[in-house]
Amino acid sequence: MSNPFQNPSTLPFQLPPFAQIREEDFLPAFETGIREHLAEIEAIIAEPEPASFDNTIVAMERAGQALRRVALVFFNxxxxxxxEGIQAVETEIAPRLAAHEDNIYLNAALFARVNAVETSGLDAESAxxxxxxxxxxxxxxxxxxDAAQHRLRELNGELSRLxxxxxxRLLRDTNASAxxxxxASELxxxxxxxxxxxxxxxxAAGHPGQYLLTLILPTSQPALESLTNRETRRRLHEASVNRGSRDNADNTIRVAAEMAALRAERASLLGFTNHAELATDDQTAPSLDAIHEMLERLAQPAARNARAEAEQLEDVAGHPVEAWDWSFYSEKVRSERYDVDLAALRPYFELDRVLNDGVFFAANKLYGLTFHEREDLxxxxPEVRIWEVREEDGSELGLFLGDYYxxxxxxGGAWMNSxxxxxxxxxxxxxxxxxxxxxxPPAGEPTLLTFDEVRTTFHEFGHALHGLFSDVTYPLFSGxxxxxxxxxxxxxxxxxxxxWPEVVSNYARHHQTGEALPQEMIDKLVAARKWGEGFATTEYLGAALLDLAWHELPPGTTMEDPLAFEKQALHDAxxxxxxxxxxxxxxxxxHIFAGGYSAAYYAYIWSEVLDADSVxxxxxxGGLTRENGEHFRRELLSRGYSVDPLDAFAAFRGRAASIDPLLERRGLAEQS
Known part of the structure; x- marks a missing residue:
């Protein structure tokens, strides 16, 4: 049988033919894709005509399609x-893909052709x-x-492997740390x-008669909001924070330290002081100093707010509040002050209603989209669902897949892929x-989401819209x-x-009675938004500043004790x-050691400046209107990277972004 990745899929929208794909197809598909891509690159170099936009740049955009097809499926x-089979392929292929990328971008003859391309007379996207x-x-x-390139290749391969x-290791240790x-009384x-x-x-894990609380990726675990047993809370919290740092075969902190050292060396080879300077060189932030200035502007008032929140929690708890107590007593304060019990909201957040009558409903009102589940695809x-997305006039836009469990x-975590x-x-x-x-949920029971899971569902669909609405010429700029x-x-x-009133009233309905979430409860949720922002901002900044600390290490730094370094970095920040x-x-x-966000975790709050101003x-x-949706789609969501992102924002907003809405949202306006 031919490899299912060899040719474009014949399914609607070129959906990968998942029914035909086996684990043993991936490695040969990668190997064939790499060979074909290199042959296409060699043909570009061997082109007898002088370098032009079409025979060099466009040819590069067209090259490597078979490799791209397998990579997009595999890395999802x-x-x-x-x-285990996927992990074995990843272990083998990751350094080979790094070497393949080096073979392209370190090819002197190819670089010479790219450099020789004349851009005068090209349209703006092509230039x-x-x-x-x-x-x-x-x-x-x-x-x-040559010597520096040789060492760079070694570094890239080792970093890919690590x-x-x-x-x-993290996936195994997260499962083992559950x-x-x-x-049941402990729960x-x-x-x-x-x-x-x-x-x-x-x-399912081989412990019948017992109970297993699995871990999600962030430090804070959802069950900590509700567990009354303080010892269970402590054990769950410590299981979370000790992942990767235990002295076992799946220790990750030593891998992280090695990666930070190699990244620092690579940055130095490329002419940068440290990896953070290299990583932020092509971002929208104007400089690493500007990033620090923003984070430091927020850190002190956020920490002050967190300590003020802790005093209120301790008044309720009657004892000093530890990390494993915070979510539990925070919910008590939220309940007492705002009369909001987030756990009691779950019956109103059934997954299908959130999707169809919430997420998809909002997309219909803003953009005219309709969603049609394709059970034939x-x-x-088996848990993945597929919807065909159509425009208001009925024309096809693309496919949206949902994998929720x-x-x-x-x-762990949540993400969007293409x-x-x-x-x-x-x-x-x-x-x-x-x-x-x-x-x-147990068999036959509805899937009820937490308040945070509802927010995550809307959040990730925003990424999906960014991909679906892409309207660019070149793949490099897509979505x-x-x-x-x-x-x-x-x-x-x-x-x-x-x-948003029109949206929440449409989807937030009790899964048994159909009763709408009372408006007074929605009003209380809106009023309670700023409660806990001290905690939320501080925990986020802790991660963002820890990321920068690891990636501002100078070349040659040896990290004997990663946990001591982490502690000192948080103290210094x-x-x-x-x-x-x-x-x-x-x-x-x-995010930063296996997810592409190294020295870029700051991005969430940097983006939130634009977000808060857009809100x-x-x-x-006028809010949820087709006119507003079309404006946002036309000026920003459809543009991908075909224009400067901040220019796209200014075209949408009518001016550059202001930080004031963010400060107000996070309760920092009077303290910054």
Whole structure:
């Protein structure tokens, strides 16, 4: 049988033929894809005509399609369904792909052709593409001498290997760190469905009669909000924060330290002081100093707010509040002060209603989209659902896949990936997937989301819209292929519709009675938004500043004690407050050691400046209207990286962004 990746899929929108794809197909598909891509590159170099935009830049955009097809599927699966077979392929192929990229971007003859392309007379998107390729060659080391390029290749290969190792170790240790309890009484405070799910998880893991609380990626675990047993809370919290730092085969902190050292060396080879300077050189932030200035402006007032919140928690608790107590007593304060019990809201947040009557409903009102489930199409896992997305006039836009449930083979957290990227050059439209980690309910029971899971569902769909709405010529600029400190912005904007009156009244209905979530409760949720922002901002800044500390290490630094370094880094940044640990500690900071966000975790709050300002625009302009949606789509969501992202924002907003709405949102306006 021919390999299913060899030719473009014949399924609608070129959806990968998942029914035909086997694990043993991936490695030969990668090997064939690499060979074909190199042959295409050699043909570009051997072209007898002088270098032109068409025979060099466009030819590079057309090259490597078979490799791209397999890579897009494989690297989604390595996160969403990482079986032992997938992990074995990833271990082998990751350094080979790094070497392949080096063989292209360190090819002197190819770089010479790219440099020789004349851009005068090109349209703006084409000229931008040629310039982007030149910059990528330079940043990849094309101007280094042979010895430096040789060492760069070694570093890239080793870093690729270590990144794969970090991710695989973390997945194993996260599964191994799940909290096993003997008696249901230890889970008092959890709902009956949550306890039943814990029993099912324990049975599936070989512990019948017991209960297993699995871990999500961030430090704070959802069950900590409800568990009344303080000892269970402590055990769950410590299971979370100790991931990757235990003295076992799946220790990740030593891998992280080695990666930080190698990244520092690579940055030095490329002419940068440290990896953070290299990583932020092509972002929307004007400089590393500007990033620090913003984070430091927020750190002190955020920590002050967190300490003020702690005093209120201790008044309720009657004892000093530890990290494992925070969520539990924070919910008590929220309940007493605002009369909001987040756990009691879950019956109103049934997954299908949230999707169809919330997320999709808002997209229809803003953009005219309709969603049609395609049960005739198959995803990469039986739990994956597929919708065809159509425009208001009925024309086809793309496919949206949803993979919502947690499983042992899935990484923690939530994310969006593309299987097919839109481009006019290739005649393709977008096929995108959202991944979440929602606990599967007992058989026959509805899937009820937490308040945070509802927010995450709206957030990730914002990424999906960014991919689906892409309207660019060249694949390099498609959809979410924008700087890290801009990519979170559209998804954060989409969160606003979660509690928008017209939207929440449509989806938030009790799954048994059909009763709408009372308006007074919605009003209380809106009023309670600023409660806990001290905690939320401090835990986020702890992670962002820890990321920068690891990646501002000078070349040659030897890290004997990564945990001591982490502790000192948080202290030096002014966010070392024990009851509020960072959102990610080094051992499970997958974003930066296995997820492409190294020295870029600051991006979430940098993007939130744009988000908060955009929310103000929507409110000032009439909110959930087709006119507003079309303006946002036309000026920003459809542009990908075909224009400067900040120019796209200014075209949408009518001016540059202001930080004031963000400060107001996070309760920092009077303290900054």
């Amino acid at each position: 699966n390595s996160s969403a369904h990482s079986t 931008r593409l040629a310039d982007e390729y030149r910059q990528r060659f330079v940043r990849a080391g094309a101007q280094l001498d 990144s794969t190792e970090f991710g695989q 909290l096993l309890v003997d008696d 008092d405070g959890l709902s009956a469905d949550d306890i039943a799910s814990a029993a099912d998880a324990a049975g 198959q995803g990469y896992h 947690t499983r042992d083979t899935k990484n 299987f097919v990227e839109q481009s006019r050059l290739g005649g393709t439209r977008a096929v995108v997937v959202n991944n979440l980690n929602v606990s599967r 979410t292929s924008v700087p890290r400190d801009f990519v979170e912005y559209p998804s954060q904007v989409n969160e606003m519709w979660m509690l 002014g966010v070392d407050y024990a009851p509020v640990p960072p959102r990610y500690r080094t051992g499970y900071f997958k 103000e625009w929507f409110k000032e302009s």
